[in-house]
């Protein structure tokens with residue numbers, strides 16, 4: 327069955343009394359070359375870094391199974407999480423020939439991810455591969471990054487995901503680029519982002535209004551960035567970009583009402599930054615140094 331054929335998609339959905347749902351960000355792939363290429367990119371990177379033995383992949387949002395089919399042909403174990411219960415009986419049929427796949431009907435954002443990874447994959451290396459629902463791309467990526475560490479090590483190898491082109495550009499930006507923002511700095515704490523290829527709207531049913539891009543986030547097994555407290559790091563990053571048009575000093579001092587502007591100014595200059603610098607000029611290591619100073623100040627002032 328060609329799961330990327332528009333006629334096939336329409337008839338499977340109508341046989342099961344359902345249709346594509348905008349509320350779940352359902353844009354199904356209708357060009358078989360795209361799921362093939364995404365799965366190849368994901369699996370080749372997995373094998374290059376972890377080898378082919380006990381290869382595992384997590385897919386978020388299998389839809390009717392176009393990408394899942396490609397993943398089942400490559401990985402030893404495939405686990406999918408799909409929120410839409412009307413798609414579960416469809417996936418039972420479209421994935422019937424594979425014994426290496428399980429489909430879980432859950433909202434991915436509500437999963438206890440650490441336990442989910444342990445229960446489904448044990449200690450095997452896991453890659454993530456998905457055509458993400460665009461309405462929750464950032465929360466899904468941040469959940470995967472924040473909740474997939476077991477001890478100091480990351481349980482995930484890489485995320486090979488389709489996102490909106492604009493989001494891909496933000497994620498791939500470097501300091502000085504106008505697209506560099508809180509999400510860029512936060513993701514760069516966990517790994518390196520590479521843009522792989524663009525996908526035009528005509529490759530989906532229904533066609534989205536924007537171009538998409540496939541990216542890969544290659545995760546650090548052990549984080550090379552050192553910071554005393556991650557919570558402080560992420561609030562400093564959020565504070566630095568809370569008021570984009572302002573300087574770092576003004577944005578941070580509007581955000582942290584418990585620290586005087588003078589103190590923030592002192593911290594910024596003590597680290598060697600110009601007092602008029604903007605948040606988008608700071609690398610992730612700069613943010614780590616800044617966060618350490620905020621952490622020390624908060625600790626001192628709690629005493």
Ligand code: SAM
Pocket residue numbers: 350351352353354355386387388389390391392393394407408409410432433434435457458459460462
């Ligand atoms: N993988 C299919 C493809 O490429 O044709 C479908 C991709 S479609 C862009 C996004 C999928 O994510 C849909 O199947 C949708 O129902 C599912 N989804 C949306 N929100 C979800 C959530 N919170 N948890 C799990 N799946 C979700």
